Amino acid sequence: MNKTKRALQGISWRRLRALCYKETLQIFRDPSSNLIAFVLPLIMLFIFGYGINLDSGAIRVGLLIEDKSQEAHRFADSFYGSRYFTVVPAHSRQELEQELTDGKIRGFIVIAQDFSRDLQRPENSAQVQVVTDGSEPELAAFVENYSRGAWQGWLSQRNLALGLAAPGQVDVEPRYWFNSSAESRNYLIPGSITLIMTVVGALLTSLVVAREWERGTMEALLASPVTRTELLLAKLIPYYLLGIFSLLVCVAVAVFVMGVPFRGSIFALLLVSTLFLLTALGLGLLISTAMKNQFNAAQLALNLAFLPSLMFSGFIYEISSMPAPIRAVTYLFPGRYFVTCLQTLFQAGDLWPILLRNCLLLLLSGTILIALTAHFTRKRLD
Amino acid sequence: MFKRIRALIIKELQAILSDPQSRALIFMPVILDTALFPFAVTLDVQNNTLAVLNRDSGPASIELVQRFSRAEAFTHYLVLNNDAEMRDVIDNEKALLVLYFPVDFSRKVERGDAATVQAIIDGRRSNSGQIALGYVETMIESYNNDRLSAEGNTIPSIITVRHWFNPNLNYQYFVLPSLVAVITTISVLVITSLSIAREREQGTFDQLLVSPLTPRMIMIGKTVPAILIAFIQSAMIVVAAVAFYGVPFHGSLALLSLSVFCYALAIAGFGLLISSICATQQQAFLGVFTFMMPAVLLSGFASPIDNMPRWLQLVTEADPLRHLIVIVIVKAIFLKGASAPFVFNNLWPLLVIALVTLSAADWMFRRKIA
């Protein structure tokens, strides 16, 4: 604490302002940082908005009706009518198996020959067989669930029509809080903003310090009366503002162009983003300070910032479902705290208990990263 | 000519493999990613918390709750007493799903009326929520069936679901073959494009151009080592997949090698194309990044291609990553034991991509130098 105080006392606002001004000029004159700050985020946002989609569209499935009865066709109609399936009628099991193996369909449904007969006989049950392509597990699970749904729907309809109210059947009524239509875009977009901000924050800053070393300007700065705190702040402030600007652009595009609801307050958004940017910039600066050339810095930034934020921040893959050691790893990536905050802000609003808890964690990781950066920032060359 | 190309290839491999740091950059990601990602990538719902708000204390709800608490998807179980607790549990992400039994639930069940249990799901994580809901529905269904049989009624119809190639829908079967593509992409791009940019910056590129080596030989000299490295990495992943993760390998190694070869060729084409445009390592890095990010995200690695809008699916046709490795060939060879005609049928777009990118790179190089 004392150390921080001392560091802050030595700050000359004149020097800090001059350094920030210099950094800002450089940002606007460098086409590559403009590319990273403004163009890349929008490309990524559109990929996530339109490309990554965990809601199933219409999955192609095959359908083989061996039973020519009306009942069988009525059942088949429940598949034809489903918005989740594009049904491809088939003439033989062999044909279906071949298409499944070739990846042309993701599953098939077989209505057995004696379907309607078995349906009438109390001692037998009418058989419906569903086969999926397990090599695409996600789609296979969709096929299974939607087939069961269609089957269930047909069954209840039939019972109703025959007046066969089964004794005390229980059914489930799902209710989605916050995201009533359960659209994946509504939670993927906030999540992807995390990824974008990590890339923007870490990639931009990972290059700037290394670049000063490579071009020899760092040496001139170090020989001037500039203090370590000033150097650090002068790198943080302009890129922070740039990051916030880029974030606001992303949020605006998400809300006004893509129609993702935003239910929180701007204040809360700025608060969590500030704390998160602190960690992202801190990570970039740390990488940049530890590596003295741009090539290594960029490669490390990519490995630390891009892939892990995709895998471990919990916006595509559910963290709670990962095994304990991997779950422990995810705590190291501040992205997961920001994902939670953004998803809450976008879909639920200012739920302060959960926001504050995650803010605290963000603050903690940000402080650690920046303290490490300060520790590694040399005022000497040896 | 062969002698000269051989010298180039040996030099490239020495540059990559004799420096400890660049060696680490080639092999560490393979090891770390194969060790961590198969566990992280799961769209299954496991170890989750199920919360129950039971306003009814009848036998039906109690039996259902007991059935749920034995289920594998939910390892933790929370009993709630009022609406406020329910709100807290969802708001603070303590549980993914809350089951709400209304007051007259058991009474209705006993009377033979249709009874409804509400499943309240955290919409912020609606995908996991939907999967969890699937489990709940399956359990309710089996409860219904059990009750039917207990009363001596036969079930009019039953549905059986089988998952071919991957009976338990193990996500690792999906992730590991995909990793072959994702990881080799990065190293092939780095070797082809960043190493040329580095030679430009260090001046050795001029040295090559002044020698009898032709631009085409230099391109081959960068492509072959990249393909070799891709082979080594793929082999590491395949061995890990089969030996440590128990992913079945039903296909032919020769077909897999052929596919990796064509794939690496296509990616090398992109890498060379990027390097033919870029003058510095920083530009090449940005170029690689701008290519790689959409290529990975749109490859079907993060979400199924089938779910993308039609026009975007067309765009992904140009993405070698999606096209041939992730979606079709590698998984098909691993899990389905794909036949040679099938592989050849799906290989030609890769060759088209390779042909287009390599000739574009060739043209750019000639134009720039000549």
Add this chain to the structure above:
Amino acid sequence: MPEALVQLDHLSKSFPKSEKAALEELSARIVAGKVTGLVGPDGAGKTTLMRLMAGLMQPSTGSITIKGLDSVRDSVALRELVGYMPQKFGLYEDLTVEENFNLHADLRGVVGRDRDQEFERLLRLTDLTRFTSRMAGKLSGGMKQKLGLACALLGHPQILLLDEPGVGVDPISRRELWKMVRELVSQEIAVIWSTAYLDEAELCDEVLLLSDGKMLFNGEPGELTSRMRGRCFQIREIEGSRRQVLTRVLVCPEVLDAVIQGQSIRVVLRRDSDKPDLTKIDAGAHANWASIEPRFEDAFLDVLGEKPPGKSPLAEQLTNLPRDGATVIEAKNLTKRFGDFVATDNVSFQVIRGEIFGLLGPNGAGKSTTFKMMCGLLQPTSGTALVTGIDLKTSASEARQKLGYMAQKFSLYGNLTVHQNLMFFSGAYGLDGKEQAEEVGNMVRIFHLDPYLKSSADSLPLGFKQRLALACAMMHRPDILFLDEPTSGVDPVTRREFWTHINSVVEKGVTVMVTTHFMDEAEYCDRMALVFRGRIIAAGTPDELKAKARNEAHPEPSMEDAFIELITRDHHEQN
């Protein structure tokens, strides 16, 4: 004795990764009102010493005291006292002159009216007034250097550290810079100027001569140079090949050093030795000795005591090429434009077999662009570049098989070992099997690369890098050698060894085209072209060029004098 501003006390510095100390037991004092030269070849420890004095590094042992302040303990207070211009000048290339200036003014607390005055004073001093809104990256080397100096001068430092300010700057700008520095020194500032050019040392008031981290000499340069008086001569009116004469001179035991100067040979004798017999040297009937002034470089070589070899085992490998007087290299109206900037403007010249042809000129004058077009690395906007009558751009690779090329900064594969580099380059030129192994073995023997075979090229001392680069360029026994700034930064002994090799291969009939900004090196050329602002402003033998520049002020002009004279003349003619 005036009070010492800087006191070095048993100063040593070593880096964790290298066994050898960068600086060893240095003790010296630096006073105000003088220019102190930190002189030595690359890797001597100059930059390390500069950084230590700027407080950017910590001494391993010993101490630096600046005005009673310790460089480590009081580093904060020191920043106000010391102005530092690092190599490459430490400028932000994407900021304008004014923005760079303002940044440094703010950092050094020069504000308000003070700043306006300083700004005006320094702009006047550096003559940058017209360029305040230009990006620093778009300035010429000389202007960058002035701006770097102006930034380092902000806030009235008492000690000014200039790290290799003369690199990449043409002789005219260099002279202007010296004038500015002289003015500063008269205001009781201590200026410390580091340089690898030994001729710059002569301009300093005091010199710290460094080699391999050790101090060889500390004192006035004239004191060291004067020791050489009576030992420096020129052999004039040589008949026959001066290169062959040079070889014979160098093998004489009495001779410490000998270099070609146009048609003459400059000879430095060992201490207490007599001039060797001219008949023994076989320099022709009219050859005679003339006594000349010693140079600082002579003294440096004397202190080192090493002598460059006279014979080149490299040339012994080669077979004689017929001297048919054929034109080997030819530029016809070569022009290259980048946008509206004309880098090379209508350049024509011819080089005949067995000749050394030099392109001489300051950085940015266009000699590199011309050179690159000759090797086929750049497409001319108009005109043709022919090598053995073939345009290398469109030629098949067989034509390039006859070339050897040594790029600026010795473009080797830094992370490959010496042996791997040799194997690669020989392989690229189509050698393999026994032939390849034999040739690589030869090069290792000739250039004494044995101890370094398994070291990476990056880790080699600069001199060995240069040897390796030459080995790589020569393994396939080319007929034509292209050398781009082949000796920059290399110490004088290695530079002489290099020229011994080049001279001998030229004697075998190899044609050499070389670019250089070392005026000394230009003397080795048979003919040369002086390139300035993209044009050839003068061409001929070194003696012809010197004769052209002869005037009252310089009756016996050096190459540098000639250079400046010819450029100034051209400048006047153009305006």
